[in-house]
Amino acid sequence: MTQSVLSPASKFKLALIQLGGSANKQANLTKARSQVLEAAKQGANVVVLPECFNSPYGTNFFPEYAEKLSSSPSVDMLSSVAKEAGVYLFGGSIPERDEKDDDKLYNTLTVFDPSGKMIATHRKVHLFDIDVPGKIRFIESETLSAGDSLTHVDTKYGKIGVGICYDIRFPELAMVAARKGCVAMLYPGAFNLTTGPMHWELLQRARAMDNQMYVAACSPARDMTATYHAWGHSTVVDPKGMVVATCDEKETIVYADIDPEEVQSIRSSIPLYDQRRFDIYGDVAETVVIDENGNGVKKQ
Numbered sequence: 002m003t004q005s006v007l008s009p010a011s012k013f014k015l016a017l018i019q020l021g022g023s024a025n026k027q028a029n030l031t032k033a034r035s036q037v038l039e040a041a042k043q044g045a046n047v048v049v050l051p052e053c054f055n056s057p058y059g060t061n062f063f064p065e066y067a068e069k070l071s072s073s074p075s076v077d078m079l080s081s082v083a084k085e086a087g088v089y090l091f092g093g094s095i096p097e098r099d100e101k102d103d104d105k106l107y108n109t110l111t112v113f114d115p116s117g118k119m120i121a122t123h124r125k126v127h128l129f130d131i132d133v134p135g136k137i138r139f140i141e142s143e144t145l146s147a148g149d150s151l152t153h154v155d156t157k158y159g160k161i162g163v164g165i166c167y168d169i170r171f172p173e174l175a176m177v178a179a180r181k182g183c184v185a186m187l188y189p190g191a192f193n194l195t196t197g198p199m200h201w202e203l204l205q206r207a208r209a210m211d212n213q214m215y216v217a218a219c220s221p222a223r224d225m226t227a228t229y230h231a232w233g234h235s236t237v238v239d240p241k242g243m244v245v246a247t248c249d250e251k252e253t254i255v256y257a258d259i260d261p262e263e264v265q266s267i268r269s270s271i272p273l274y275d276q277r278r279f280d281i282y283g284d285v286a287e288t289v290v291i292d293e294n295g296n297g298v299k300k301q
């Protein structure tokens with residue numbers, strides 16, 4: 002049986018910056034910087050920015066806005082403001098250009114500690130390729146490549162797992178993070194006016210409830226003059242699956258007090274971690290296809 006093992010953790014104040022972006026990269030960096038400083042002024046210890054905060058969200062924009070992490074004005078700004086603000090900064094994501102292969106781009110989150118040191122990166126693992134007829138077609142893989150690893154960040158407040166937007170639809174990320182001792186999953190994201198009202202909050206509550214951990218998702222503010230209309234509604238959900246902080250679609254900062262004791266408390270009273278039956282879930286990591294009789298068969 003699996004025990005619930007938490008990394009040593011302490012209370013902290015989380016801030017989600019629901020940033021109003023534009024097509025002007027420098028203006029986006031300047032605004033993000035001032036909002037991080039504002040969040041720190043309000044007592045935040047851990048600050049999150051939205052997906053693609055330095056760029057409009059669209060496959061045609063990514064090549065133009067992409068930066069190599071080794072020579073990146075966005076990374077430089079994030080590092081310096083994390084230090085100035087004295088916070089852990091989960092720097093949303095930016096289109097990243099591969100160091101060696103100029104044609105390869107990723108959607109990448111960078112994380113900084115309060116000294117400004119980059120302590121983690123996460124490349125979006127599940128690319129947002131969907132087609133809802135008459136509503137929205139978005140194919141991230143037209144210009145982006147997928148990352149191929151999971152990311153768990155050690156902070157002085159405990160271990161924190163991350164994903165980027167569409168990654169939240171894949172429960173395995175949060176499940177693995179919880180089993181590795183993470184107290185929270187943070188997702189910079191940018192849902193839209195079709196899938197946002199359907200699934201944005203539900204997905205966060207589901208990930209939180211299933212894994213008995215905090216879940217937060219940080220969106221850009223909505224801009225109806227942009228080509229992609231973000232849902233907004235940056236939200237924090239507690240380990241019981243209840244929304245503890247949220248907002249509408251406008252530019253704002255959402256704050257929540259995170260108490261890792263709450264994780265321990267729900268895991269003690271509803272002890273899923275001691276009751277799991279990994280002895281009978283053997284198929285879970287196999288890729289299956291559904292055959293003509295409706296049965297799941299192993300993909301060759």
Ligand SMILES: NC(=O)CCC(=O)C(=O)O
Nearest residue numbers: 129166167191192193196
């Ligand atoms: N940026 C994204 O990955 C969007 C994901 C999304 O909207 C969804 O419905 O999933």
